[in-house]
Amino acid sequence: xxxxxxxxxxxxxxxxxxxxxxxxxxxVFSTATAESHCGVAIGDMxxxxxxxxxxxxxxxxxxxxxxxxxxxxxxxxxxxxxERFRQSLTDMLSIGADTETRATLQKHxxxxxxxxxxxxxxxxxxxxxxxxxxxxxxxxxxFRGPENALPPNWLHIPIGYNGRASSVVxxxxxxxxxxxxxxSPDHDxxxxxxxxxxxxxxxxxxxxxxxxxGPVTVAEADAMIFGxxxxxxxxxxxxxxxxxxxxxxxxxxxxxxxISPWIVTRAALEPFRSPTPARDVPLLxxxxxxxxxLYDIDxxxxxxxxxxxxxxxxxxNYREMYYSSAQQxxxxxxxxxxxxxxxxxxxxxxxxPTKESRGSLLELSWGGKEPITLESGERRGFLEDGDTLxxxxxxxxxxxxxxxxAATGTLLPALKDPYAx
Ligand code: CA
Numbered sequence: 001x002x003x004x005x006x007x008x009x010x011x012x013x014x015x016x017x018x019x020x021x022x023x024x025x026x027x028v029f030s031t032a033t034a035e036s037h038c039g040v041a042i043g044d045m046x047x048x049x050x051x052x053x054x055x056x057x058x059x060x061x062x063x064x065x066x067x068x069x070x071x072x073x074x075x076x077x078x079x080x081x082x083e084r085f086r087q088s089l090t091d092m093l094s095i096g097a098d099t100e101t102r103a104t105l106q107k108h109x110x111x112x113x114x115x116x117x118x119x120x121x122x123x124x125x126x127x128x129x130x131x132x133x134x135x136x137x138x139x140x141x142x143f144r145g146p147e148n149a150l151p152p153n154w155l156h157i158p159i160g161y162n163g164r165a166s167s168v169v170x171x172x173x174x175x176x177x178x179x180x181x182x183x184s185p186d187h188d189x190x191x192x193x194x195x196x197x198x199x200x201x202x203x204x205x206x207x208x209x210x211x212x213x214g215p216v217t218v219a220e221a222d223a224m225i226f227g228x229x230x231x232x233x234x235x236x237x238x239x240x241x242x243x244x245x246x247x248x249x250x251x252x253x254x255x256x257x258x259i260s261p262w263i264v265t266r267a268a269l270e271p272f273r274s275p276t277p278a279r280d281v282p283l284l285x286x287x288x289x290x291x292x293x294l295y296d297i298d299x300x301x302x303x304x305x306x307x308x309x310x311x312x313x314x315x316x317n318y319r320e321m322y323y324s325s326a327q328q329x330x331x332x333x334x335x336x337x338x339x340x341x342x343x344x345x346x347x348x349x350x351x352x353p354t355k356e357s358r359g360s361l362l363e364l365s366w367g368g369k370e371p372i373t374l375e376s377g378e379r380r381g382f383l384e385d386g387d388t389l390x391x392x393x394x395x396x397x398x399x400x401x402x403x404x405x406a407a408t409g410t411l412l413p414a415l416k417d418p419y420a421x
Contacts (some may be wrong), residue, residue, distance in 0.1 A: 002022065002271050002397065002398070002400075003397075003398055003399050003400065004020055004021075004022065004397075004399045004400040005020065005021040005022050005090065005094065005400075006021065006094070006095040007020070007021040007042060007043065007093045007094060007095060008093065008094070008095050008097060008102055009021075009042045009043045009045055009093060009109070010043065011043030011044040011045065012042050012043030012044075012045075012093075013043070014043070015399075016401050017043060017401065017403070018394060018401055018402070018403020018404070018405060019041040019042060019043055019044075019262075019403060020043070020400045020401065020402075021042065021090060021093055021094065022268060022397070022400050022402060023041070023264065023268050023402045023403065024040050024041070024042065024086060024089055024090070024093075024265070024268065025040065025041050025227070025262035025263055025264045025265065025268070025404075025405075026038070026039075026040055026071050026074075026120055026227065026262065026263040026265065027039055027040075027041060027046070027117055027118075027120045027261045027262045027263065028069045028070060028071070028117070028118040028119065028120050028121075028261075029046055029110070029115040029116065029117050029118065029261075030069075030115065030116050030118065031110060031114050031115055031116070032114070034110075035069070036069030036118055037049075037050035037051065037066070037069060038050050038066040038069065038070070038071060038074070039110070039115075040089060041112065041262055041405075042093055042109075044111060044112050044113070045109045045110065045111060045112060046109070046110045046111075046112055046115055047089070047093070047105065047108055047109055048108040048109070048110055049066050049108075050066040050067070050069075051108050052066075052105070052108045053065070053066045053067075055104075055107075055108070057104050057105070057108075058085070058088065058089075060074060060077060060081055060084070060085045061073070061074070061077050061081065065077065069118065070119070070120070070121050070122045070342075071120055071121045071226075071263060072121050072122050072124075072341055072342045075121070075207075075209035075210070075226045075341050075342070076209075076210075076341050078209075078210055079210070079223060082209070082226065082265070082267065083267065086265065086267055092105055093105065117170060117171065117172070117261035117262075118170055118261070119168065119169070119170045119259070119261075120170075120229070120261055120262065120263050121207060121263065121342050122342050123165040123168045123342055123343075123344050124165060124208075124340045124341065124342035124343045124344075125162070125165050125340065125342075125343050125344070126162075126163040126164060126165045126167070126168055126257065126343075126344045126345075126346070127160050127161070127162055127163060127328075127332060127343070127344070127345050127346070128160060128161060128163045128203075128233055128253065128257075128345075128346035128348070129158055129159065129160040129323070129328050129345065129346060129347060129348040130158075130159040130160065130348045130349075131158045131159070131160075131321055131322055131323035131327075131328060131347060131348035132320060132321055132322065132347070132348045132349050132350050132351050132359070133150075133154075133277075133320075133321075133322040134320060134351040134352055134353055134357075134358070135348065135349035135350070135351040135358075135359060135360070135363065136149070136150055136151075136154055136159075136348075137149045137150060138351060138358065138362075138363045139362065139363070142362070142366065142367050143241075155279070155280055155281050156281070156283070156284065157331065158287075158323040158327055158328045158331050160328065160331075160332070160345075160348075161248040161249060161253075163253060163254070163257065163346070164254050164257075165344070167253075167254050167255065167256050167257050168256075168257045168258075168259060168344065169256050169257070169258055169259075169409075170258070170259060170261050171258055171259065171260050171261050171405070171406055171407045171408050171409070172408060172409070173256070173258065173409060174409065174410050174411075174412050175234055175255065175256045175258070175409045175410065175411050175412065176255070176411075176412050176414065176415065177194050177195060177198055177385065177411055177412065177413060177414040178194070178195050178198075178236055178239070178251070178255045178414070179192060179193065179194050179195070179414060179417065179418060180192070180193075180195055180236055180238070180239035180243075180251050180252070181239065181242055181243065181251075182195070182196070182238045182239065182242060183241075183242040190242060192417070192419070194414035195236035195237075195238055195239055195414075196238055196382070197236065197237035197238040197362075197368065197381075197382045198234070198235075198236055198237075198382055198383045198411060199234070199235045199236070199237050199360055199361045199362050199382055199383060200232050200233075200234060200235070200301070200360060200361065200383070200389045200391075201232065201233040201234075201235055201349040201359060201360050202230075202232065202299060202301055202314065202316065202349060202350050202351075202359035202360070202391055203230075203231040203232070203233055203346045203347045203348060203349060203350060203359075204228050204229070204230065204231060204297070204299075204318055204325070204346075204347040204350065204393070205228060205229045205230070205231035205259055205344050205345065205346055205347070206225050206227075206228055206325035206328075206329065206344070206345045206347070207225065207226050207227050207228065207229065207263060207342070207343075207344060207345075208224055208225065208226070208329065208339050208340065208341060208342065208343035208344075208345070209224060209225060209226025209227070209341060210223070210224040210226075210341065211224075211338065211339060211340050211341055212224060212333050212338065212339045213336075213338045214333065214336055214338075215286070215330075215333050215334050215336065216329070216330055216333045217286070217290075217330060218286075218287065218288065218289050218290060218293065218324075218326050218327055218330045219290045219326075220330070221325075221326040221327070221329035221330040221333070222266075222293060222324075222326035222329075224329060224339070225266050225325060225326065225329065226263065226265065226266065227263040227264050227265040227266055227268075227269075228263070228264050228266070228269065228295075228325075228404075229259040229260045229261075229262070229263055229264070229404065229407070230259065230260040230299075230391045230392070230393050230404050230405075230406070230407040231257060231258070231259050231260075231344075231346050231347070231391075231407065232257065232258040232259075232389065232391055232407050232409065233253060233257050233346055233349070234253075234255055234256050234257065234258065234409070235249075235252055235253055235360070235362075236251070236252045236253075236255065237252070237362055237382065239251050239252040240252030240253070256409070257346070258391075258407045258408070258409045259344075259407055260391070260393075260404050260405050260406060260407040261405060262404065262405045264402060264403075264404055268402050269295045269297075269395060269402060271395075271397055272295045272296045272297065272395040272397070272402070273291070273292040273293070273294070273295060273296075274292050274294045274295060274296045274318075274319045275289075275292040275293075275294065276289060276292075276293060276294055276321065276322065276323065276324055276327075277322060286330065286331075286334065287323075287327050287330065287331065289324065289326070289327065293324035293325070293326045293327065294318060294319050294321055294324050295318050295319070295395060296317065296318070296319055296395055296396075297317060297318040297319075297393050297394065297395045297404075298315070298317055298393065298394055298395070298396065299314075299315070299316050299317060299318060299350060299359075299391065299392070299393045300312055300314065300315045300316075300391070300392050300393075301313050301314040301315075301359070301389065301390070301391055301392075302389070302390045302392075303374060303380065303383075303387055303388070303389055303390075304387070304388045304390070305374065305376060305378055305384065305386060305387055306385075306386030306387070306388075307386075308374070308375075308376040308378070309375060309376070310388070310390065311374040311375040311376070313361075313364060313372060313374075313380075314356065314357060314358055314359060314364060315352075315356060315357060316350050316351060316352040316357040316358075316359055317350075317352065317357075318347070318350055318393075320350055320351065320352045320353075320357070321347055321348070321350060323348075325345055325347060328345055328347070329345060332345070349363075351363055361380065361381065361382050361383065362382075365380065365381040365382070368381030368382060369381075383411050384411070385411055385412065385413040386410065386411065386412075386413075387410070387411050388408060388409070388410040388411075389408065389409055389410075389411070390406050390407070390408040391406065391407040391408070392404065392405075392406050392407075
């Protein structure tokens with residue numbers, strides 16, 4: 001097991017710090033005085049790799065890759081360049097770096113406290129999966145009863161739908177409660193109203209860093225993944241319940257999808273690889289995994305009503321998934337569907353086996369029938385206006401932590417009827 005790599009950026013060595021030298025996650029930031037640049041988190045600081053590249057101190061590609069505020073250009077360089085860049089940053093930020101190197105990098109360090117974070121990459125397309133067995137079982141039990149909880153295809157196919165890249169926003173972006181077509185069981189006809197059952201979904205997002213044009217294996221798919229972010233697939237359950245058959249969710253999932261601002265690279269997560277669970281039925285050969293493809297990442301969700309402290313409402317682990325992102329990506333290509341740099345794949349809701357480890361309010365409150373109680377004493381079936389929902393994640397190693405930061409968003413009240421005359 002690897003250990004803490006010590007950096008001359010002192011804050012990075014603090015016990016439990018999310019951004020030690022072992023991590024080096026990739027983001028895009030701006031400050032009051034500087035426009036958006038690419039940066040790498042190290043301790044409480046951000047290393048501005050845009051100005052570092054301009055100054056000629058790093059040169060990951062033949063042409064500049066950090067001249068635009070997105071990591072797509074760097075991802076396009078491919079695995080060998082990713083590894084070389086990570087190694088050179090590791091050397092330059094290491095406690096063993098010479099004084100000249102330190103003096104050069106010092107000029108390009110910005111305190112995170114002074115930075116505003118932006119989307120770390122241009123999202124090409126967004127696909128969301130439904131690959132957590134506990135989540136699929138819980139939802140299926142509520143909607144179809146325990147005998148038919150898992151659809152007949154579920155143990156064979158990583159089920160997904162094509163989402164909207166345009167809906168992906170960075171952590172900290174406010175979310176507006178949507179209007180939509182709702183159909184109450186007590187009424188014969190639907191009505192156009194603000195969603196009353198607005199929810200979150202705790203997921204991990206995998207970022208495709210290399211393209212494909214035709215079917216790829218699980219091992220090839222794994223190598224195409226550049227890194228991971230936390231992902232909240234905001235979900236209007238009442239819109240979803242009425243619209244989802246037969247083509248799956250549409251407007252229920254299109255309001256917004258929040259991601260955390262730091263891409264944690266696959267390389268940083270290597271020490272935390274974990275196997276997918278035992279299979280009830282064998283997978284078709286193209287979905288078989290050559291090795292462990294999940295990661296041991298602790299995940300938590302907090303909910304803070306407006307002006308109130310946050311309550312932790314769920315704790316789970318990414319190991320609970322049934323299908324890995326690599327399996328999902330491989331499956332995505334079986335039809336010949338081309339995949340592009342910057343494609344984002346949502347894992348599906350990461351619920352665990354216990355009540356406390358459920359990754360959505362739909363499950364935590366069992367469809368709103370068993371509201372949860374917050375530390376303020378307030379109860380929640382679904383989200384209320386003013387609620388702030390925050391996802392956090394971290395992999396805990398031997399003396400170091402690989403943190404994801406947070407994916408947070410506050411729910412604002414619905415606007416007036418957009419079609420009112
Ligand atoms: Ca989802």
